[in-house]
Each structure stands twice: as C-alpha cells, then as structure tokens.
Amino acid sequence: MRVPGSSPGRGEERDGSYTITLMLLTRITGCCGKGGGQKGDHFVDYQRNIFCEPQKPNMTENGLGHRERVLNVDTMNPNVKRIEYAVRGPIVQRAVQIEKELKEGVKKPFTEVIKANIGDAHAMGQKPITFFRQVIALCVYPDLLEDDKFPEDAKNRAWRILQACGGGSLGAYSASSGIEVIRQDVAKYIEKRDSGIxxxxxxxxLSTGASDAIVTMLKLLTSGEGKTRTGVMISIPQYPLYSAALAELAAVQISYYLDEDKCWSLDVSELRRAVKAAREHCNPRALCIINPGNPTGQVQNRQCIEDVIRFAAEEHLFLMADEVYQDNVYMEGCQFHSFKKVLFEMGSEYSSVVELASFHSTSKCYMGECGFRGGYMEVINMDPEVKLQLTKLVSVQLCPSITGQALLDLVVNPPQPDEPSYATFIKERTANLHILSEKAKMTEQVLNTIPGIHCNPVQGAMYTFPRLTLPEKAINAAKEQEQAPDMFYCMKLLEEMGICLVPGSGFGQRDGTYHFRMTILPATEKLKIVLEKIREFHKRFTEEFS
Amino acid sequence: MRVPGSSPGRGEERDGSYTITLMLLTRITGCCGKGGGQKGDHFVDYQRNIFCEPQKPNMTENGLGHRERVLNVDTMNPNVKRIEYAVRGPIVQRAVQIEKELKEGVKKPFTEVIKANIGDAHAMGQKPITFFRQVIALCVYPDLLEDDKFPEDAKNRAWRILQACGGGSLGAYSASSGIEVIRQDVAKYIEKRDSGIxxxxxxxxLSTGASDAIVTMLKLLTSGEGKTRTGVMISIPQYPLYSAALAELAAVQISYYLDEDKCWSLDVSELRRAVKAAREHCNPRALCIINPGNPTGQVQNRQCIEDVIRFAAEEHLFLMADEVYQDNVYMEGCQFHSFKKVLFEMGSEYSSVVELASFHSTSKCYMGECGFRGGYMEVINMDPEVKLQLTKLVSVQLCPSITGQALLDLVVNPPQPDEPSYATFIKERTANLHILSEKAKMTEQVLNTIPGIHCNPVQGAMYTFPRLTLPEKAINAAKEQEQAPDMFYCMKLLEEMGICLVPGSGFGQRDGTYHFRMTILPATEKLKIVLEKIREFHKRFTEEFS
Structure with a gap:
C-alpha cells in the first residue's frame, strides 16, 4: 500500500524488482501474464531479449478434467505479489546466468562477473576472524578441545558456550529468545558501547540475522484497517527489506526523503511533512532509521539523532534503529551514536517513554559473517504484555541457529587484552576496517572524477549510492523496453562489462533522479578495475545515447 | 479463525497457551487485562499461585503528558495475539523457573526437572553423528584440512561444500533457495529414497528448519476475504506450528480428527466431513499431513496415502506433507512412504496435477541436529510464476544459515560404503535408531500398565499422546482455576514430580478427552524414571480427586 497524496515511494519504482520481471514475461501473443494462458505459449523475456521455453501451462487436462492449479498467480497471496526486493532481483539472476555461460565457454567481453550488488564481505574475499572460527569449530566438534593447536582462550570460550547449550551440544534447541548466557553477554556489550547505560x-x-528481528517487530506493530492501518516511516532511499516486509504485512509505507544535496542527511522537517500527509490516510506508528545508512553510506550526527527522538516522542511513534553497520564508520569527524545512548542521555522525560527497538547482526562490521545468520534486537520501554506476545511469536520458529548465536557471542565478547588471541584479533579487525576505510575513500574519489556521476562521501556502512546523469535518449530507450532508466543502465553495464550493481530504483529515489548502489567490498585491486570499467562504460553509454 | 459450525478445533482449547497466561494475569482489582490499568497494580498469576511485582504501567506520565504506549496489547497485531504455541508455553516457562529455583537451593520433592516436552534429542543426551560434526568443523575452520586427525572423506566433503560457498567461506550468503550443489544432493537423495522417481x-x-518452509508455503496459499478466505485442513491432534501460522496469517483452520481408537489413523470420510462443513464458510485450498505423526506417533500406510491424494485431487487441494520423521519408524509392519513416491506411482492422472510440497529437516530422525536449523522443501507441480514469487519471497530473508545447509548436505549425502567413515556412521545411526525404537516400545508398554492411562503404539516419530481418565473432581478443580483439565494435571505433575510434559489441549483433542504429549527422548534409564513417576503421580492424583 502507498499513502495516496504522499510523495511517491517504492510504489512507482518497480524496476529492479520481480514485479517488473513478471510484467516482462508477457506472452508474445500479447495477452497479459494473468490467468491460465494456452498450452504451449512461448514467453519472451525482454530483459534478456531471448525466447523462453514454453512453460508448463497453468491449465491441466487429465481424468480430473481441465482445471487451473490450486496455487497460481491469481490465487496466491496478493501481499506476497506486492513484495519487491531488488538486492536479489533480476539483475542478480542475470549475473548468475552469465557466470554459468562463462563457465560453459560462451565468449563475453570480460572473463568474470564482479558482483558489487550485496554486502557480502566473504564472497568478495574478506577472510574470517581466526578466533571466531576457532571457537565455533571447537563448539561444533568438541573433540578438538583436546587439541594443542587451539589457544586456551578459544577453548575456554567454546567450553562456556557448550555449557550453556542443552546437553552440551550445538545441536539442541535454545530458548526462543536465545541462549541466556549470550543474551547476558549482549547486554554487557551494549552497556560498554553506551558508556555504562x-x-x-x-x-x-537473538535473531536469524537482523532481517528476522526487523520483520518480527514490524509484524507486532501492524494492525487496523483502512485509515487506522499501521503506517511505518522509512527513508528513501531505503534498504528494500523494509518495503518488502510492509508489503507482505499490508502495512502502509510512509516515505521520507534523505537529502542527497546534504550528504544524505535526515531533516526533521521532512519527517514532519511525511507524517502529516500520512495521517490523512493511515495511522503512523513507527519510524525506521538505518544508521550508518544503507544504501546511502551516511553517518547520522548526534544532534540529528536527538531531533529524531524528539520527533518520535512528539508524534507518538515507535522507533526502530537499524544499527548493523555500527562499526563501519570511516570518515574523520564522524562517529557512531546508538539511538539507545542518545535516548538515555536526553533524560528520563524521553528515556522513560520512547519505545525503541535496535538491531545488530554478525553479517557486517569487520567480521562480515553473513552466512551464520546471527543477530539480536534490544527492546526499550516495551509493554511487558507485548513482550510476552513477542516471546510467544518467536517461539513458533523454535530458535535462531545456534552456530549463529555462538558467533554473535564472540562478536559481543571478543578476546580481551590479557588473553592469548587478543593481538591477532585486534590485528585482523583493524586490518579489515582499515581496508574498508581506504576503499570507501577511493570509491568516492574515483567516481567523482567521472563526468556525469556524482558521489557523496562514503562516511560509513559498505555502500555508495552515486547519482547518474543519463542522456534523454537513454531514458527514452529504457521506457521503450519498459525498464527504469537506471535498470537499463545497470543491465547494459552487466552485459558489456561484467559488473553487477543494483539500480537506484530498487531502493527508491526522487522522481527524475537515477542512481546505482555499489558495495565497496571487492578487493582493492578488483575495486579499481570495477571503478575504471564504470568510467569506461559511462563514457561510452553517454556517447551512444547523446 | 475457526470455521463456525465445524467441529471444534484449537479455538476452544486455549490452555497450554499464552492466551490463557495473559488471561490469568488478571489484575487483582478485578478489572480485566485490557487497556491502561492504574500505576502500581499488582498482578496475580493463578497458575503459579503467586503475586507478581507491579508491572511497569502502560500509561506514562512526563513532560509529554499521560499517554499509552504506542505498542500495547490493544494496539498490537491481533493475529499475533491469536497465536497459541503450547510446546514452548507456560508449562515450559515454569519448568525453566523451577530449574533456576533448584539451582538456588530451593527444596523440591525432586532434584532435577526432566523435560519431555520437545523433540530435542541432543538436549536429552543423544550424541551427534561424528562424521557430520567433523565435516562442519572443517568447513568452519579450514586450517583443519591440514590436520591428520580428520578422515579423508570428511575432508573431501568439506572441500566440496566450501568450493560451493561464496569466497570459499561459510560466512558468505548463498542463493536464497540454498547452495546449488546441496540442492542437487537433496534431489539425488529424494530420487534414491523414492526408487528412482x-x-x-x-x-x-533449502530452509531454516522445516518450520520456516511450512510457514512460507502457508503464506503463499493465503488469500481472499470472508467466505473466500483460504482454509487449510490440519489434523487434530496437530503440531501447533500449523495453528499458529494460520492464526498469524488469519487463514481459516479446518480441523479434521485422527481416529484414536484406530491408532490415530486418518479416515478419508472424516476429511470429507471437514471439507464439506468448511466450504460453507471459507475456501479450502490446502491439506496438511504429518507423517509419521506429531504428536500422535502413527505411521500412515500406503493405501491411506493414496486415498488422501485422491481426495486432494478431487477436492482441488494443495497437499503439504510434513515428513520430518521419515527415518523414525519403529514398529514392525510399518514403513515410511513419501507422498511424492505414492503420487507418482498412482500414474500421470494424479502426478501431473496434484500440487505437493513436502518438508524435511535436520532436526529429527537419527541425527537430531535441531540447533543447526537445516531443512528443505520439494515442490511438485508448482506454477512456474508462483515459483518466481516463492524465490522472491525467500530472498527477502537472504538465505538459510550456511552451517544448517552444510549439515543438511551431509544428511542427504552421508558416507558411502567405500569411504573410511562409513562403518562408524552406520554404527552410530543404527544405534540411535535402535535406542529410539526400544524406548518407543517401552513407553507404550509401561504407560498401558497404568490404570487410567491408555496409549496407542508409538509406530514412529518421537512422541506418545496417551489418553488420560481424569476424575470429575479434578476436572472441576481445573475449571475453577480457569485451566484445561490436562493443563491442571501436567502443571501438578511438574510441580510435584519435576516432569515436564505438554497437555493435550495444546495440540487439540476431541471435547471431553484429555491427553499429554511426551517425547520418548530421555535416556533409557531416565525414561524409566519418568514413566514410574507418571505412574506414581497418576495414582496419587486419581486418589486425591476421587
């Protein structure tokens, strides 16, 4: 759902999404994708410009008669149909296909696809933190506790985790909210991070990555119908998990725009505009902030966080702070401030009333352990009866992965200065963050030397979201192919250069502006290649369509 | 939602659930739990018969004025409120509390709580399969690939999995449907299991346990409003994941009863009765079967599966086959038949039209690796456009845990006869299944010697669901405490004997019948104690209330 009358959000920006994929799978007979269709119809995939094999028709004939499938696009959950998720959308599927074609020996103007579409550090070559993996290996296979090759602190940590597991095994379920010892360690980590609050x-x-906990909170918050339906404020550009979850829950997305001209900063007057317009049509109940920003890479300053908290208190909004990039701050003068810390420093007038859920994950920062699906949320000022409901809700899925929980424990309780693994741990962590910092600077610098591309500083997180100047002819060519202009651009970049980025339209952007999201994660030498290929492509593209 | 006019399902059976917990938290002032309440109110928890600390009131006063929380029980998602999940309900919470009290030195008539409430083999002392843990440890910490202590086949398997991971690391995301190599191995496993189909x-x-995939399928299937709202047929007794998911999705639960007098078998005439009644009020679209059965431990015969498939075809229902206990068959003459195999053996009249999703998991069978949250589903005859939508839907949560995926790979591709780990693997697997089989028999035998308890054979899975004869006085005493009689019984059993079971009311049962679900997982000696304690308690309970 979109708030009618509010500024356009993701509703209009359908490219880079499955919605458009399905639209593009229009039958060449001209009839639209809905309903049965005739046996043997061919599909044309305009995006790939190829004919597809006839799909198994939706209508079946046998002794039971001609009939439609029970589950087809017309009968399926309409909220699921509305979901869009660009980060893993058609451009990524095409990239995977091109990789297969390369393997099969198909000649391309490049020899490998470089994927800068997703914040997946290990896939881009970042190495795991040794201590983390040692402890998890010890937990998985405790016979190794006898092995001299493992440092004592790793063994102690593994032993402590195993003691907290049912039957001393990672194979047992934990409490649904997570292993108690680990929740205690998380609380200590937060206290230390937040100067003792x-x-x-x-x-x-504890949760299965941060995504799981974010969806759970949005689920709890969603109620009402029509004008009383829950509205949730999300930034534009946004991380599409938010719009996807809201679509699935049939909650109302309230878009507020970040200010690209001021380094993607958040202005409270824009929040006010958005919430005021939304109150005409829905019941705004929550405000989501991503800090450091995804896809925009900005770091919020303390004053801005205070303003946001004051706004949430005044407008009676539940705050959701997505802080999974809390260690990813690169720019001098920038610093991560947790919403919780700022809230409590504002005094009890605020800290006793503002409801807040903040989210963290093992997937980002210096460790990048996405595959372990570890994460947590902390809830502040949550109604005790709602907490019971939350506990019940998460218990239906039994518990988050125990290896993910164990890894999270190490993230919040890393080696201490008096422990044998400390030096190596610090060296690895520092190196990872240092390289990210260098790549953040390099990305900004190089992109800003390309005529027609403008890039804000990558203050934090793992992404840049540069703005593209596209020739009018390219925009028209894209429209002819029913593609968003930046999808058209990114798809050509992929086909011609083997570089996989996500079009800005997949995250939302102001009408008439075009962007892409690119991670800064490829190894330095590879990142240089990516940036030079973008330079070459952008020049050629501009010439071709001018 | 419940179908009005249909036989009573879980709707009435609210004990063993959080709903009742919240009801019991009635303020002693007499006003019901809804709304604001006064600051400093005390709560009485009748279940535990204790007074609780005053909870933080929902109304707050500060510079921002008196007001309710944004998120409270009145404003939260009403579908979430309707969820009930007994397996982790109040009785388990009380068990955890009693364990803490024991640790703190509180005197009880027992020294430990034995939890037979959940199918969690490792928590009950079952040891992991050595080969599985070796391979996962190697994947987690690949330095171990140099270690002589690991067998070559474990190393080869780890190497193969790592090659299929982004950047060769378990820390990278996979494709949202799971690592391709592992999906291929799953397909081979299914082909072998199903005699080459x-x-x-x-x-x-691939999925995060089976629960995740089951909820995803139910989500896809849910649409419509009022009389066109999706109805889903589930057995009574059922595993409460199903009723919980349907409540959350606001889909209609259509209850069909298993026949306790015929060893919990499924009778197609009962399916017909249920679907006919339901068509008056909703749109029945799916039929869920759990085989081998949870909580009832029956194994469906081939004829019955054929009948169910024919019924699904005739009634145009999507079939969901929960087959997570496929290796857990103990009784002579019983055999596991997969729905897929039977479907294809029935000929193309059925195999070309019946839509089927079947589910498996790493959590049960001989391995019991619940904590790894591994699982998969196979979809048959699914509309290709719906498959695109399914892929999109699962991509929003990025991917299942990679350690869970890796473990699943070992389950579907265990050591082969020519490999060094084969002998140990077979020994461990056989031992685990043999012990389960013995415990299944012992449980049935001992329970059936207790006057007032009747227990069907535990043909498969990990549970028994015996029927209790309860004295009228006990039933009245329970009603006075607003408890279901079997909740009253189980709570007393927990308090007096330290045995944690789940009341039958948490799974659904015919009106006026009472049961509990007990796992057969405690170690043999402990299981004997559990059964003798139940004998002693049941005698005492019957005397006390006669």
Missing amino acids: PSNPDDIY | PSNPDDIY
Missing part, C-alpha cells in the same frame, strides 16, 4: 538481558532477543 | 534441484528450496 544499563542493558537488561531480558530486553535482548 | 526423478527430482529436480530447481524444485528444492
């Missing part, structure tokens, strides 16, 4: 383990819920 | 890796979706 107390954290209660009972407010910590 | 082909399986396509593109029909396999």
Whole structure:
C-alpha cells in the first residue's frame, strides 16, 4: 500500500524488482501474464531479449478434467505479489546466468562477473576472524578441545558456550529468545558501547540475522484497517527489506526523503511533512532509521539523532534503529551514536517513554559473517504484555541457529587484552576496517572524477549510492523496453562489462533522479578495475545515447 | 479463525497457551487485562499461585503528558495475539523457573526437572553423528584440512561444500533457495529414497528448519476475504506450528480428527466431513499431513496415502506433507512412504496435477541436529510464476544459515560404503535408531500398565499422546482455576514430580478427552524414571480427586 497524496515511494519504482520481471514475461501473443494462458505459449523475456521455453501451462487436462492449479498467480497471496526486493532481483539472476555461460565457454567481453550488488564481505574475499572460527569449530566438534593447536582462550570460550547449550551440544534447541548466557553477554556489550547505560538481558532477543528481528517487530506493530492501518516511516532511499516486509504485512509505507544535496542527511522537517500527509490516510506508528545508512553510506550526527527522538516522542511513534553497520564508520569527524545512548542521555522525560527497538547482526562490521545468520534486537520501554506476545511469536520458529548465536557471542565478547588471541584479533579487525576505510575513500574519489556521476562521501556502512546523469535518449530507450532508466543502465553495464550493481530504483529515489548502489567490498585491486570499467562504460553509454 | 459450525478445533482449547497466561494475569482489582490499568497494580498469576511485582504501567506520565504506549496489547497485531504455541508455553516457562529455583537451593520433592516436552534429542543426551560434526568443523575452520586427525572423506566433503560457498567461506550468503550443489544432493537423495522417481534441484528450496518452509508455503496459499478466505485442513491432534501460522496469517483452520481408537489413523470420510462443513464458510485450498505423526506417533500406510491424494485431487487441494520423521519408524509392519513416491506411482492422472510440497529437516530422525536449523522443501507441480514469487519471497530473508545447509548436505549425502567413515556412521545411526525404537516400545508398554492411562503404539516419530481418565473432581478443580483439565494435571505433575510434559489441549483433542504429549527422548534409564513417576503421580492424583 502507498499513502495516496504522499510523495511517491517504492510504489512507482518497480524496476529492479520481480514485479517488473513478471510484467516482462508477457506472452508474445500479447495477452497479459494473468490467468491460465494456452498450452504451449512461448514467453519472451525482454530483459534478456531471448525466447523462453514454453512453460508448463497453468491449465491441466487429465481424468480430473481441465482445471487451473490450486496455487497460481491469481490465487496466491496478493501481499506476497506486492513484495519487491531488488538486492536479489533480476539483475542478480542475470549475473548468475552469465557466470554459468562463462563457465560453459560462451565468449563475453570480460572473463568474470564482479558482483558489487550485496554486502557480502566473504564472497568478495574478506577472510574470517581466526578466533571466531576457532571457537565455533571447537563448539561444533568438541573433540578438538583436546587439541594443542587451539589457544586456551578459544577453548575456554567454546567450553562456556557448550555449557550453556542443552546437553552440551550445538545441536539442541535454545530458548526462543536465545541462549541466556549470550543474551547476558549482549547486554554487557551494549552497556560498554553506551558508556555504562544499563542493558537488561531480558530486553535482548537473538535473531536469524537482523532481517528476522526487523520483520518480527514490524509484524507486532501492524494492525487496523483502512485509515487506522499501521503506517511505518522509512527513508528513501531505503534498504528494500523494509518495503518488502510492509508489503507482505499490508502495512502502509510512509516515505521520507534523505537529502542527497546534504550528504544524505535526515531533516526533521521532512519527517514532519511525511507524517502529516500520512495521517490523512493511515495511522503512523513507527519510524525506521538505518544508521550508518544503507544504501546511502551516511553517518547520522548526534544532534540529528536527538531531533529524531524528539520527533518520535512528539508524534507518538515507535522507533526502530537499524544499527548493523555500527562499526563501519570511516570518515574523520564522524562517529557512531546508538539511538539507545542518545535516548538515555536526553533524560528520563524521553528515556522513560520512547519505545525503541535496535538491531545488530554478525553479517557486517569487520567480521562480515553473513552466512551464520546471527543477530539480536534490544527492546526499550516495551509493554511487558507485548513482550510476552513477542516471546510467544518467536517461539513458533523454535530458535535462531545456534552456530549463529555462538558467533554473535564472540562478536559481543571478543578476546580481551590479557588473553592469548587478543593481538591477532585486534590485528585482523583493524586490518579489515582499515581496508574498508581506504576503499570507501577511493570509491568516492574515483567516481567523482567521472563526468556525469556524482558521489557523496562514503562516511560509513559498505555502500555508495552515486547519482547518474543519463542522456534523454537513454531514458527514452529504457521506457521503450519498459525498464527504469537506471535498470537499463545497470543491465547494459552487466552485459558489456561484467559488473553487477543494483539500480537506484530498487531502493527508491526522487522522481527524475537515477542512481546505482555499489558495495565497496571487492578487493582493492578488483575495486579499481570495477571503478575504471564504470568510467569506461559511462563514457561510452553517454556517447551512444547523446 | 475457526470455521463456525465445524467441529471444534484449537479455538476452544486455549490452555497450554499464552492466551490463557495473559488471561490469568488478571489484575487483582478485578478489572480485566485490557487497556491502561492504574500505576502500581499488582498482578496475580493463578497458575503459579503467586503475586507478581507491579508491572511497569502502560500509561506514562512526563513532560509529554499521560499517554499509552504506542505498542500495547490493544494496539498490537491481533493475529499475533491469536497465536497459541503450547510446546514452548507456560508449562515450559515454569519448568525453566523451577530449574533456576533448584539451582538456588530451593527444596523440591525432586532434584532435577526432566523435560519431555520437545523433540530435542541432543538436549536429552543423544550424541551427534561424528562424521557430520567433523565435516562442519572443517568447513568452519579450514586450517583443519591440514590436520591428520580428520578422515579423508570428511575432508573431501568439506572441500566440496566450501568450493560451493561464496569466497570459499561459510560466512558468505548463498542463493536464497540454498547452495546449488546441496540442492542437487537433496534431489539425488529424494530420487534414491523414492526408487528412482526423478527430482529436480530447481524444485528444492533449502530452509531454516522445516518450520520456516511450512510457514512460507502457508503464506503463499493465503488469500481472499470472508467466505473466500483460504482454509487449510490440519489434523487434530496437530503440531501447533500449523495453528499458529494460520492464526498469524488469519487463514481459516479446518480441523479434521485422527481416529484414536484406530491408532490415530486418518479416515478419508472424516476429511470429507471437514471439507464439506468448511466450504460453507471459507475456501479450502490446502491439506496438511504429518507423517509419521506429531504428536500422535502413527505411521500412515500406503493405501491411506493414496486415498488422501485422491481426495486432494478431487477436492482441488494443495497437499503439504510434513515428513520430518521419515527415518523414525519403529514398529514392525510399518514403513515410511513419501507422498511424492505414492503420487507418482498412482500414474500421470494424479502426478501431473496434484500440487505437493513436502518438508524435511535436520532436526529429527537419527541425527537430531535441531540447533543447526537445516531443512528443505520439494515442490511438485508448482506454477512456474508462483515459483518466481516463492524465490522472491525467500530472498527477502537472504538465505538459510550456511552451517544448517552444510549439515543438511551431509544428511542427504552421508558416507558411502567405500569411504573410511562409513562403518562408524552406520554404527552410530543404527544405534540411535535402535535406542529410539526400544524406548518407543517401552513407553507404550509401561504407560498401558497404568490404570487410567491408555496409549496407542508409538509406530514412529518421537512422541506418545496417551489418553488420560481424569476424575470429575479434578476436572472441576481445573475449571475453577480457569485451566484445561490436562493443563491442571501436567502443571501438578511438574510441580510435584519435576516432569515436564505438554497437555493435550495444546495440540487439540476431541471435547471431553484429555491427553499429554511426551517425547520418548530421555535416556533409557531416565525414561524409566519418568514413566514410574507418571505412574506414581497418576495414582496419587486419581486418589486425591476421587
């Protein structure tokens, strides 16, 4: 759902999404994708400009008679149909296909596809933190506790985790909110991070990555119908998990725009505009912030966070702070401030009333352990009865992966200065963050030397979201192919250069502006190649369509 | 939602659930739990018969004025409120509390709580399969590939998995449907299990345990409003994941009863009765079967599966086959038949039209690796456009845990006869299944010697669901405490004997009948104690209330 009358959000920006894929799979007979269709119809995939094999028709004939499938696009959950998720959308599927074609020996103007579409550090060559993997290996196969090759602190840590597991095994379920010892460690980590502001383990819920916890919170918050339906404020550009979850829950997306001209900063007057317009049509109940920003790479300053908290208090909004990039701050003068810390420093007038859920994950920062699906959320000022409901809700899925929980424990409780693994740990962490910082600077610098591309500083997180000047002819060519202009651009970049980026339209952007999201994660030498290929492509593209 | 006029399902059976917990948290002032309440109210928890600390009131006063929380029980998602999940309900929470009290030195008539409430083999002392853990440890910490202590086949398997991971690391995301090599291995496993009936890796979706995939399928199937709202047939007794998911999705639960007098078998005439009644009020679109059965431990025979498939075809229902206990068959003469195999053996009249999703998991069978949250589903005859939508839907959560995926790979591709780990693997697997089989028999035998308890054979899975004869006085005493009689019984059993079971009311049962679900997982000596304690308690309970 979109708030009618509010500024356009993701509703209009359908490219880079499956919605458009399905639209593009229009039958060449001209009839639209809905309903049965005739046996043996061919599909044309305009994006790939190829004919597809006839699909198994939706209508079947046998002794049971001609009939439609029980589950087809007309009968399926309409909320699921509305979901869009560009980060893994058609451009990525095409990239995977091109990789297969390269393997099969198909000649291309490049020898490998470089994927800068997703914040997946290990896939881009970043190495795991040794200590983390040692402890998890010890937990997985405790016979190794006898092995001299493992440092004592790794063994102690593994032993402690195993003691907290049912039957001393990672194979047992944990409490649904997570292993108690780990929730205690998370609370201590938060207290230390937030200069001693107390954290209660009972407010910590471990999760399957941060995504899981974010969806759970949005689920709890969604109620009402029509004008009383829950509205949730999300930034534009946004990380499409938010719009996807809201679509699935049939909650109302309220878009507020970040200010590209001011380094993607958040202006409270824009929040006010958005919430005011939304109140005409829905019941705004939550405000989501991603800091450091995804896809825009900005880091919010303390004043801005205070303003946001004051706004949430005044407008009676539940705050959701997505802080999974809390260690990814590169720019001098920038610093990560947690919403919780700022809230409590504003005094009890605010800290006793503002409801807040903040999210963290093992997938980003210096460790990048996406595959372990570890994460947590901390809830502040949550109604105790709602907490019971939350505990019940998460219990239906039994518990998050125990290896993910164990890895999270190491992230929040890394080697200490008096422990044997400390030096190596610090060296690895520092190196990872240092390289990210260098790549953030390099990305900004190089992109800003390309005529027709403008890039804000990558203050934090793992992404840049540069703005593209596209020739009018290219925009028209894209429209002819029913593609968003930046999807058209990115698809050509992929086909011609083997570089996989995500079009800005997959994240939302102001009408008439065009962007892409690119991660800064490829190894330095590879990142240089990516940037030079973008330079070459952008020049050629501009010439071709001018 | 419940179908009005249909036989009573879980709707009435609210004990063993959080709904009742919240009801019991009635303020002693007499006002019901809804709304604001006064600051400083005390709560009484009748279940535990104790007074609780005043909870933080929902109304807050500060510079921002008196007001309710944004998120409270009145404003939260009403579908979430309707969810009930007994397996982790109040009785388990009380068990955890009692364990803490024991640790703190509180005197009880027992020294430990034995939890037979959940199918969690490792928590009950079952040891992991050595080969599985070796391979996962090697994947987690690949330095171990140099280690002589690991067998070559474990190293080869680890190497193969790592090659299929982004950047050769378990820390990278996979494709959202799972690592391709593993999906291929799953397909091969299914083909072998089903005597060569082909399986396509593109029909396999890896998942976070089976629960995740089951909820995803139910989500896809849910649409419509009022009389066109999707109805889903589930057995009574059922595993409460199903009722919980349907409540959350606001889909209509259509209850069909298993026949306790015929060893919990499924009778197609009961399916017909249920679907006919339901068509008056909703749109029945799916039929869920759990085989081997949870909580009832029956194994469906081939004829019955054929009948169910024919029924699904005739009634135009999507079939969901929960087959996570496929290796857990103990009784002579019983055999596991997969729905897929039976479907294809029935000929193309059925195999070309019946839509089927079947589910498997790493959590049960001989391995019991619940904590790894591995699982998969295979979809048969699914509309290709719906498959695109399914892929999109699962991509929003990025991917299942890679350690869970890797473990699943070992389950579907265990050591082969010519490999060094084969002998140990077979020994461990056989031992685990043999012990389960013995415990299944012992449980049935001992329970059936207790006057007032009747227990069907535990043909498969990991549970028994015996019927209790309860004295009228006990039933009245329970009602006075607003408890279901079997909740009253189980809570007393927990308090007096330290045995944690789940009341039958948490799974659904015919009105006026009472049961509990007990796992057969405690170690043999402990299981004997559990059974003798139940004998002693049941005698005492019967005397007390006669």
